[in-house]
Every structure is written in C-alpha cells, then in structure tokens.
Amino acid sequence: MSQEMIRLTDVAKSFTLHNQDGATLPVFAGLSMSVAAGECVALAGPSGKGKSTLMRMLYGNYLCPAGSIEIRHKDGWTDVAGADPRSILNLRRWTLGYISQFLRVVPRVSALDVVAEPLVSRGLPPEEAQEKAAAILTRLNLPESLWHLAPATFSGGEQQRVNIARGFVAPFPVMLLDEPTASLDKTNREAVLDLIRDAKARGVALIGIFHDAETRNAVCDREFEIASYAVAA
Amino acid sequence: MSATQTLLSVTGLTKHYGAHLGCADVSFDLYPGEVVGIVGESGSGKTTLLNCLAGRLAPDEGRVQYTDRLGDSMDVHAMSESRRRFLMRTDWAFVHQNPRDGLRMAVSAGGNVGERLMAVGARHYGDIRSQAIDWLDKTEVDVGRVDDRPDTFSGGMQQRLQIARNLVTGPRLVFMDEPTGGLDVSVQARLLDLLRRLVAEMGLSAIIVTHDLAVARLLSHRLMVMRRGHVVEQGLTDQVLDDPQHAYTQLLVSSVLQP
Numbered sequence: 001m002s003q004e005m006i007r008l009t010d011v012a013k014s015f016t017l018h019n020q021d022g023a024t025l026p027v028f029a030g031l032s033m034s035v036a037a038g039e040c041v042a043l044a045g046p047s048g049k050g051k052s053t054l055m056r057m058l059y060g061n062y063l064c065p066a067g068s069i070e071i072r073h074k075d076g077w078t079d080v081a082g083a084d085p086r087s088i089l090n091l092r093r094w095t096l097g098y099i100s101q102f103l104r105v106v107p108r109v110s111a112l113d114v115v116a117e118p119l120v121s122r123g124l125p126p127e128e129a130q131e132k133a134a135a136i137l138t139r140l141n142l143p144e145s146l147w148h149l150a151p152a153t154f155s156g157g158e159q160q161r162v163n164i165a166r167g168f169v170a171p172f173p174v175m176l177l178d179e180p181t182a183s184l185d186k187t188n189r190e191a192v193l194d195l196i197r198d199a200k201a202r203g204v205a206l207i208g209i210f211h212d213a214e215t216r217n218a219v220c221d222r223e224f225e226i227a228s229y230a231v232a233a
Numbered sequence: 234m235s236a237t238q239t240l241l242s243v244t245g246l247t248k249h250y251g252a253h254l255g256c257a258d259v260s261f262d263l264y265p266g267e268v269v270g271i272v273g274e275s276g277s278g279k280t281t282l283l284n285c286l287a288g289r290l291a292p293d294e295g296r297v298q299y300t301d302r303l304g305d306s307m308d309v310h311a312m313s314e315s316r317r318r319f320l321m322r323t324d325w326a327f328v329h330q331n332p333r334d335g336l337r338m339a340v341s342a343g344g345n346v347g348e349r350l351m352a353v354g355a356r357h358y359g360d361i362r363s364q365a366i367d368w369l370d371k372t373e374v375d376v377g378r379v380d381d382r383p384d385t386f387s388g389g390m391q392q393r394l395q396i397a398r399n400l401v402t403g404p405r406l407v408f409m410d411e412p413t414g415g416l417d418v419s420v421q422a423r424l425l426d427l428l429r430r431l432v433a434e435m436g437l438s439a440i441i442v443t444h445d446l447a448v449a450r451l452l453s454h455r456l457m458v459m460r461r462g463h464v465v466e467q468g469l470t471d472q473v474l475d476d477p478q479h480a481y482t483q484l485l486v487s488s489v490l491q492p
Contacts, residue, residue, distance in 0.1 A: 015476075016478075017483065018479070018480030018483050018484075019480060019483055019484050019487065056475070056476070060469060060472060061469075061471050061472055061475050061476065062472065062475065062476040063468075063472060063476050063478065085454060085455045085468055085469040085470075085472075086264060086267070086454075088469055089454055089469070106426070106429070106451065107422035107425070107426060108422060108423065108426040109426065120433070121433075
C-alpha cells in the first residue's frame with residue numbers, strides 16, 4: 001500500500017453565530033478518513049452537508065475544534081487542527097495546494113504573476129517562475145493576450161483556469177480541489193483532468209469535490225460519503 | 234536557524250490613559266518576514282498598541298523585546314532615547330496615516346528620501362540623489378518631481394513618498410498606521426499593490442494597523458482583532474476573517490458591505 005499522506009481522526013465541526021442569538025449549526029462529527037499518495041478521493045454527499053467546510057478545514061481556513069487533521073509535511077506530520085499560523089503558512093507553501101471554486105483577484109496583479117506567485121514564495125527567481133506559469137497557462141489554453149492583464153475582468157472560465165494554473169504550477173504533494181471543472185467547456189475540462197492524472201502519477205494525494213459524475217469517474221479512485229457523519233441541528 | 238528567532242517578542246503590554254484603558258495584556262511574537270495586521274473599530278486601542286510596540290509610547294506594564302541583525306536582544310522601553318532613535322533610522326520604519334506626520338513638507342521629495350540615507354552615514358551627493366530617484370521610481374512617484382516639495386503632491390503621491398523615505402535604508406521592521414486611510418479607493422489599490430510587492434521582495438516584517446478588513450486580508454499573514462483595548466481573537470488572517478470565533482469578530486466581518 002502507498003504511503004499515507006492525509007489522516008483525519010474524529011473530526012467535528014459546528015458554527016456558533018454569536019450575533020444571531022448564539023445559534024449553533026452542527027455540521028459533522030466523528031469523521032475519520034485517510035488518503036494515500038497517488039490517490040484521488042471525491043467527497044460525496046448532498047449540498048449543505050459540509051463538503052466545502054471540510055476542504056476549508058483541511059486547508060486551515062476554517063478552524064478544526066475537535067479531532068486532528070494530519071498532513072504529511074517534509075519528514076513528519078503537521079496537525080492542521082493544532083498548528084500555529086506560521087506552521088500552516090509553511091505547510092501551504094511547500095505541501096498543501098488548494099484550488100478554490102473562485103479566484104480571489106488582487107487589483108493590478110497580472111494573471112501571469114498570480115500564477116507564478118506560489119513559486120516566487122518558494123524563492124524561485126521571478127523570471128523562472130513566470131516561465132513555468134506561462135507553460136501551464138498554455139497547457140490550459142488561456143490566450144497569451146490575457147497573461148499580462150489582471151484577471152478581474154476575465155470570464156468565469158478564464159478566471160477558473162488561472163486559479164487551476166496557480167494550484168498546479170508548484171509540485172504540491174497534497175492537493176485540495178473544490179469543483180475545479182465547474183465552469184469549463186469540454187476541451188478545458190480535459191486539460192484539467194490531464195493535470196490531475198499527471199499529479200496522481202507523481203504520487204500526489206488529492207481530495208476533491210466534483211459534482212459532475214463524468215469528471216469524478218474519470219479521475220477519482222473512490223468516494224467518501226460525508227453525509228454519514230452529519231449531525232442533526 | 235535565524236528564521237526561528239523572533240524579531241519582536243511582546244509580553245503583557247498594558248497602557249492606561251488615566252482611568253481609560255489603551256490596551257491590555259497584549260502578548261505575541263513576530264518572526265522575520267511576517268506581517269501582522271491589527272484590526273478593530275476606532276478607539277479599540279490599535280494605534281496605542283502600535284505606538285507602544287514601536288517605543289513611541291511607554292507602556293504601564295509589559296515588555297517589547299527586539300532582536301537585532303546581530304542576534305542581540307534588547308528591551309525597547311529600557312534602551313536610551315538615542316539608541317531608540319538610531320533603531321528608528323536603521324532597522325525600523327514608521328509609516329504614518331497622515332503623510333504630513335512622516336514627511337518634511339518644506340524639503341524636496343528627493344531630500345525627504347535622501348535625508349534618511351544621510352542619517353545612516355551616506356555622504357556622496359550623487360549616490361544619494363540616484364538612490365532617491367531609484368526609490369521614487371519604485372514607489373511610482375514621477376521622478377521628474379524629485380526637486381518639488383511634497384506639499385505640492387496629491388495625497389496618494391505623498392503617501393508613496395513617505396513609503397520611499399521609510400524603505401530606502403532597507404529596514405527589517407515596518408510599523409504602519411492606517412497606511413491607506415484617507416485615500417481614494419483607486420489610489421488605495423495602487424498603494425496596496427506596491428506595499429504587497431515591496432514587503433515580499435524585501436522580506437520585510439511589518440505590523441499594520443487598519444480598520445479595513447480587505448487591506449488586512451491582502452497584506453497580513455496573521456491578524457489580531459482588538460476591542461476595547463483587548464485582543465479578542467488572533468490567528469491566521471484568512472481563518473480569522475472566514476471562520477471568526479469571537480462575537481465581535483463575527484460582527485466586524487458581517488458588517489462589511491460587499492460592493
């Protein structure tokens with residue numbers, strides 16, 4: 001069996017809305033799973049059961065109040081649930097890639113620089129990072145005329161490809177994909193599936209949300225049913 | 234390993250103004266290359282805390298420990314005034330909300346930048362001028378205006394000039410008090426992009442006070458949320474903004490209008 005890369009143990013999450021009479025929204029509890037190198041696991045379950053919440057917890061974007069979320073990082077494990085901000089940023093720089101559903105655009109930063117940024121933050125010279133960024137944007141069929149423009153005015157599909165390029169430009173050993181092909185046509189969806197297949201072949205462990213069954217069947221090895229861990233409100 | 238040594242180590246910092254509380258029992262560590270944002274509403278103690286951290290205001294209790302380039306650790310509030318001023322010219326920089334507080338309005342733009350270089354010992358006029366012009370260019374101030382006085386500049390230009398003046402000597406730690414406050418949004422975007430780039434390129438550490446959560450998200454790695462002098466929540470910036478735990482942070486985040 002391949003090496004374990006992601007290990008969740010007894011994870012629970014609920015939201016407390018202090019300004020709405022302290023209402024508590026339970027999401028899930030007792031959730032445990034693991035993902036091995038080279039494996040792609042699809043989170044399954046109806047809307048509102050916490051698929052995106054779990055992805056965000058894996059990335060350290062949402063707090064994990066109970067249980068542990070361990071990610072193999074360099075020579076050891078980092079528990080996202082208990083890690084300080086510096087450790088999480090370090091994990092995100094070297095180990096953990098995340099492709100969110102929507103690109104967060106920064107005013108005045110070109111598509112090429114948005115994509116190159118994860119490499120620059122690893123210390124790669126900007127020119128080299130931009131070359132790699134250009135290569136992956138080419139692979140995702142983003143017209144060269146757009147590379148030097150800020151993505152704020154791009155179409156949904158173009159922004160999504162910038163987002164995907166940013167996620168795949170650096171070789172992350174663990175990747176989280178939130179609906180990576182949602183706004184793409186068939187040609188571009190195929191290009192993304194190719195990137196996922198390449199990543200799996202390199203031994204990357206992936207967790208994703210794929211609403212489209214065709215996409216899911218094309219790259220996922222198994223499904224993880226999140227609804228089984230749901231907690232009634 | 235130098236990366237694991239703190240740049241600033243703050244413990245139990247408390248400041249009262251008579252019966253009124255400025256900030257209470259604030260503790261945190263700042264590491265090289267880290268940018269920390271301090272957010273909260275007006276009067277929450279953000280600027281008081283910043284001034285205590287930068288040694289501009291003496292706290293009633295607590296310590297601010299700074300580790301210099303040589304690895305020597307020093308108590309910011311126990312050092313002599315001349316030593317602190319030296320630090321302020323070399324290792325540290327302070328960007329004020331109002332550029333008038335950080336610039337000399339009667340001195341030319343080039344002079345404002347060059348003055349800081351001279352304060353650390355630069356003497357060659359040609360070198361000073363060319364470095365000043367280089368920094369005006371970096372901060373997108375029209376280099377043709379090098380001999381003009383900043384009081385003839387727009388607010389955005391003055392703020393960029395203040396940043397040039399502060400960064401020209403290659404500081405390690407920059408304190409910023411509402412650096413984009415009072416600027417038009419289009420001017421803000423330009424300044425934010427500039428700050429983001431310079432901080433990353435120079436590997437600067439910074440403590441940024443702002444009431445603008447978007448500014449905090451864009452610039453800072455970590456966030457401290459202040460309310461009535463207390464830090465009510467702190468953590469990774471995107472986590473604090475996207476999954477706030479404290480009632481006050483939840484209120485703050487939910488009060489922002491989405492354009």
